[in-house]
Amino acid sequence: MPRAVTLKDIARETGVHVSTVSRALDPRARDSLTVEVVKKVNETAQRLGYRPNRLAAGLRTKRTRTVGLIIPDITNPLFPPIVRGVESILEPLGYVSIIVNTDGRQDRERSQMQVLLEHGVDGVVHAAMERDASHYTDLQDRNVPIVTVNRRLDVDGLPSVVNDDAEGIHEMFRLLYEAGHRRIAHIAGPPTISTGVERLAAFREAAKAFGVSVPDAYIVESEKFLFEEGHRCAAKLMALADPPTAILAANDGLALGAIQLLRDRGLGCPEDVSVTGFNNSDVLSLVPPGLTTVGVDKTGIGKASATLLISRIDNPEDPETPHLVQPIEVVIRGSIAPPPRAGRQDPL
Amino acid sequence: MPRAVTLKDIARETGVHVSTVSRALDPRARDSLTVEVVKKVNETAQRLGYRPNRLAAGLRTKRTRTVGLIIPDITNPLFPPIVRGVESILEPLGYVSIIVNTDGRQDRERSQMQVLLEHGVDGVVHAAMERDASHYTDLQDRNVPIVTVNRRLDVDGLPSVVNDDAEGIHEMFRLLYEAGHRRIAHIAGPPTISTGVERLAAFREAAKAFGVSVPDAYIVESEKFLFEEGHRCAAKLMALADPPTAILAANDGLALGAIQLLRDRGLGCPEDVSVTGFNNSDVLSLVPPGLTTVGVDKTGIGKASATLLISRIDNPEDPETPHLVQPIEVVIRGSIAPPPRAGRQDPL
DNA sequence: CTGTTAGCGCATTCAT
DNA sequence: ATGAATGCGCTAACAG
Numbered sequence: 001m002p003r004a005v006t007l008k009d010i011a012r013e014t015g016v017h018v019s020t021v022s023r024a025l026d027p028r029a030r031d032s033l034t035v036e037v038v039k040k041v042n043e044t045a046q047r048l049g050y051r052p053n054r055l056a057a058g059l060r061t062k063r064t065r066t067v068g069l070i071i072p073d074i075t076n077p078l079f080p081p082i083v084r085g086v087e088s089i090l091e092p093l094g095y096v097s098i099i100v101n102t103d104g105r106q107d108r109e110r111s112q113m114q115v116l117l118e119h120g121v122d123g124v125v126h127a128a129m130e131r132d133a134s135h136y137t138d139l140q141d142r143n144v145p146i147v148t149v150n151r152r153l154d155v156d157g158l159p160s161v162v163n164d165d166a167e168g169i170h171e172m173f174r175l176l177y178e179a180g181h182r183r184i185a186h187i188a189g190p191p192t193i194s195t196g197v198e199r200l201a202a203f204r205e206a207a208k209a210f211g212v213s214v215p216d217a218y219i220v221e222s223e224k225f226l227f228e229e230g231h232r233c234a235a236k237l238m239a240l241a242d243p244p245t246a247i248l249a250a251n252d253g254l255a256l257g258a259i260q261l262l263r264d265r266g267l268g269c270p271e272d273v274s275v276t277g278f279n280n281s282d283v284l285s286l287v288p289p290g291l292t293t294v295g296v297d298k299t300g301i302g303k304a305s306a307t308l309l310i311s312r313i314d315n316p317e318d319p320e321t322p323h324l325v326q327p328i329e330v331v332i333r334g335s336i337a338p339p340p341r342a343g344r345q346d347p348l
Numbered sequence: 349m350p351r352a353v354t355l356k357d358i359a360r361e362t363g364v365h366v367s368t369v370s371r372a373l374d375p376r377a378r379d380s381l382t383v384e385v386v387k388k389v390n391e392t393a394q395r396l397g398y399r400p401n402r403l404a405a406g407l408r409t410k411r412t413r414t415v416g417l418i419i420p421d422i423t424n425p426l427f428p429p430i431v432r433g434v435e436s437i438l439e440p441l442g443y444v445s446i447i448v449n450t451d452g453r454q455d456r457e458r459s460q461m462q463v464l465l466e467h468g469v470d471g472v473v474h475a476a477m478e479r480d481a482s483h484y485t486d487l488q489d490r491n492v493p494i495v496t497v498n499r500r501l502d503v504d505g506l507p508s509v510v511n512d513d514a515e516g517i518h519e520m521f522r523l524l525y526e527a528g529h530r531r532i533a534h535i536a537g538p539p540t541i542s543t544g545v546e547r548l549a550a551f552r553e554a555a556k557a558f559g560v561s562v563p564d565a566y567i568v569e570s571e572k573f574l575f576e577e578g579h580r581c582a583a584k585l586m587a588l589a590d591p592p593t594a595i596l597a598a599n600d601g602l603a604l605g606a607i608q609l610l611r612d613r614g615l616g617c618p619e620d621v622s623v624t625g626f627n628n629s630d631v632l633s634l635v636p637p638g639l640t641t642v643g644v645d646k647t648g649i650g651k652a653s654a655t656l657l658i659s660r661i662d663n664p665e666d667p668e669t670p671h672l673v674q675p676i677e678v679v680i681r682g683s684i685a686p687p688p689r690a691g692r693q694d695p696l
Numbered sequence: 697c698t699g700t701t702a703g704c705g706c707a708t709t710c711a712t
Numbered sequence: 713a714t715g716a717a718t719g720c721g722c723t724a725a726c727a728g
Contacts, residue, residue, distance in 0.1 A: 004465075006721055017699050022723060029723095032697065054466045055403045055412065056721035059704045064403065066446075066467070075428040075630075083422055084449065096446050096463055098414075101432065115444055117352075118402045119414070256634065282423075283631040286604065354705055365715050370707060377707090381713065404705035407720045 005048045013044045021045075025052070058120055067309065068116035068124040069099045070109065076225075076253075077281050078298065079127060082149060085302020086125055093310065095122070102128045104224065117144065123309045125149055125302075126158075130192050145312035149305035151194045152323065159312065161305040161324040165195060165278075166202040168294035168328040169248070172276040173206035175292065175330070176246045180338040181274060185218040185244035187233040187254045189225050196221075199250045199278065218244055222254055230257020231264075238265060238273075245273060245339035252277035252284060255291055259335070270337035280331050290333030301326050353396045361392050369393075373400070406468055415657065416464035416472040417447045418457065424573075424601075425629050426646065427475060430497060433650020434473055441658065443470075450476045452572065465492065471657045473497055473650075474506075478540050493660035497653035499542045500671065507660065509653040509672040513543060513626075514550040516642035516676040517596070520624040521554035523640065523678070524594045528686040529622060533566035533592035535581040535602045537573050544569075547598045547626065566592055570602055578605020579612075586613060586621075593621060593687035600625035600632060603639055607683070618685035628679050638681030649674050 007025075011018040016037060023029040024041035058064035069086060071079045083099065090097060098119060100112040109128060116124060123145040131154045152160035176184050186203045189196030200219070207214045220236050222229035230249060234257065237244055249255035255277035259269045269275050269289055277284075277293035284291050304324055312318070355373075359366040364385060371377040372389035406412035417434060419427045431447065438445060446467060448460040457476060464472060471493040479502045500508035524532050534551045537544030548567070555562045568584050570577035578597060582605065585592055597603035603625030607617045617623050617637055625632075625641035632639050652672055660666070 004721095008721080018721090019700080019723075020698055022721095023698085026723085034697070037698085051462060051466050053407075053468065053721050055406050055468050056704090057723070058403050059401075059407055059706095059721080060723045062704080074422065074431055075425075077423075077425065080423040080428065083447075087449070096448070096467060098444050099431075099447055100444070101435065114399060118399050119444055120401065120403050283634070286631070286635045288636055352705095356705080366705090367707080367716080368714055370705095371714085374707080385713085401705050404720090405707075407705080407722090408707045410720080 004053065005050045006053070007050075009048060010041060010045050010050060013048065014040050016041065025050075062120075063122055064120040065093075065095045066119060066121050067095055067097050067306075068113075068119075068121040069097045070112060070116075070124060070126045070128050071099065071101060072104050072128045073101050074099065077283065078150070078251075078279055081282075081298035082127055082302040082305075085299035085304075086149075086306040087302075088299070089303050089306035089310065097125075104128070106130065123147070123313045125305050125309055127151070127305075129153060129158075129194070131194050131197065132192070143316065145309060145316065147305045147309045147312065149301050154194070156321060156323075159308050159321045159323065161301045161308060161326065162194070163294075163296040163301065164325050164328045165198045166205065168278060168296075169199050169202035170206045170209070171328070171330045172248050172278070172292070172294060173203065173210065175332070175336055176248060176274055176276065177210045177212065179246075179274065179336050181246040182212055183218070183242070183244045183339070184212060184214065184246045184248055185220070185237045186214070187230060187237070187247060187249040187258060188219060188221045189250040189254070190223055191221060193225075195225075196250060203248060215242075222250070225251045225253055227253045227257040227260070230254035231261045232257075234258035234261035238262070238267070243273075246336075247273060247275045249275060249277055252279045252281045252291060252293055255293070255335075256287065259289075259291075270335050272340055274336040274339070276335065280329075284331075284333070289335050292333045292335045293331050295329035295331040297326055297329075352401065353398045354401070355398075357396060358389060358393050358398060361396065362388050364389065373398075410468075411470055412468040413441075413443045414467060414469050415443055415445050415654075416461075416467075416469040417445045418460060418464075418472060418474045418476050419447065419449060420452050420476040421449050422447065425631065426498070426599075426627055429630075429646035430475055430650035430653075433647035433652075434497075434654040435650075436647070437651050437654035437658070445473075452476070454478065471495070471661045473653050473657055475499070475653075477501060477506075477542070479542050479545065480540070491664065493657060493664065495653045495657045495660065497649050502542070504669060504671075507656050507669045507671065509649045509656060509674065510542070511642075511644040511649065512673050512676045513546045514553065516626060516644075516678075517547050517550035518554045518557070519676070519678045520596050520626070520640070520642060521551065521558065523680070523684055524596060524622060524624065525558045525560065527594075527622065527684050529594040530560055531566070531590070531592045531687070532560060532562065532594045532596055533568070533585050534562070535578055535585075535595060535597040535606060536567060536569045537598040537602075538571055539569060541573075543573075544598060551596060563590075570598070573599045573601055575601045575605040575608070578602035579609045580605075582606035582609035586610070586615070591621075594684075595621060595623045597623060597625050600627045600629045600639060600641055603641070603683075604635065607637075607639075618683050620688055622684040622687070624683065628677075632679075632681070637683050640681045640683045641679050643677035643679040645674055645677075 007018045024038045102109040126148045129148040148160040188200040220233045277291045280295035355366045372386045450457040474496045477496040477499045496508040536548040568581045625639045628643035
């Protein structure tokens, strides 16, 4: 159990001072040294199997090459690709990321943030941000750069990378409208999350743009972006005296839950009710009838947010807080059909 | 941008020495101090918003409360629940985990392992272990505890937590056999991975136990545990002069790929060919015809491996290398039916 | 061009 | 019961 080899070991071995060793190993300081020394040091470092202790280095430099990644829940299939996107940028730069899950709970978010701070993260990619984050003083105080991804704050405080929610919702509405639907309902996301309110706003916008009137009862708010909630909300919609012929859901999970509810009620999608989603989860191609949805570049927003974060870390004085909006893509599958004719014969 | 508050700040504020502050904040050393002092120190720590610098502490103690988590790819749905399981144990103990993805590449695994070492991890949970890991000297040398999960080494070297692969395969074989199948093929996992070879061995065992003879051509080896490979391997099977009536796949991804191939060929599952999987991925309930598969407790093996790792970290001298085998569960859905009658009429 | 010195924040041994 | 001193491994300012 030999302890890790340190600069001191290399110094002893080569006969030069530790600081010289340090310089010889540092690409930026290396050129102020003799080629010989640099060569010898690097060779023995190699031979001894030297690995820098980033903790010790970080203690001096205040840069740990560690970033925090805050997400609601890694088992939600939206996030792994974002994580990979972030890491694809960070890893070549020598960073590692510490991932923490909030489960959508603010108390967990706060404590996890403290944990990240204790571990000296150089910055944070926040994929679990709620609209109101008045408790963000900790970070502002410690001057830890933070970038939100997929969601954003209501205020302008933090740089963000989001998808073009408005465009996505508009396109889904258009597809439903052009298929002939006029009774279009919306299962909205939680009002505490930017994607919830922005997609709802976009839905109202689209309805207005297409001249479709939407009764209040056609908008039902979910508490989480999950299957079960989609099921629950769809039940409320289909219990109406005048149920919708189409459901535009705020994400795929809600949409799949809605389709399940329809199935439970003996209704078919798309024959009886058309449904659309948002995000284009990977599994969708396997799940009948094939959800028509908004495709987002999950890896891309991850990459963009990491790039943004790195630029914040490297230029802490830069006062800009960019807000990037990534383009979406329309993914057409089988969950939209023309509305059933009024007064249609019931099945059987 | 006030810097983080340190022990020194609290010392100055309270008028006691830093070492006293350190002791007052350490639950183990606290009782050698006056109650007053402890109280005052903790209060001002609270008031100043003190957060320990774990890097500095780790530099002294050689314990960073950081563990590494090596997985093939977080976008593979098998792993997020394992990750959550691991973290559910580690988080309450004050540990954070650094997750790295290997993409099944040994070179990446090695470099990622170095990265973890540089960040001073106290231990590693390895979910991407290959059978032959002759390059594990680094870890042995640095005496970093490591536990494998889901997979294990061929040799006895490392503690492990795996599922009861043999039992699972046996049960799938039994279901197929009892449905009347005698021409049962196996899409095996990669031979470089323990789950690949162990499930294959279990398949042969089961065939022998049930008195079913398996032609060599009925066993086809995949290169990765993925959908595309299942598709490719099933194509080989169905191209045989005497194709199987059932395919027992080494995991769900392979099974889903096989079902897709059947569909591409105009064949139905389960009417024409029965298929089984392994792992019981979350999405399966939504994908027709509903894959009959082996349910594994993903969170459970994550928890077990973390628990094992902690005990290794806390008792480094303990010479035991336990090998835990977690029970599996049979999950019956719709992908098994009796084999079509020999000389059946073709569809149409 | 390289050695010396100092200190990051903390835990711990040794005094007292 | 508490203060003083030391060093973990590294980088950076300062000398020379």
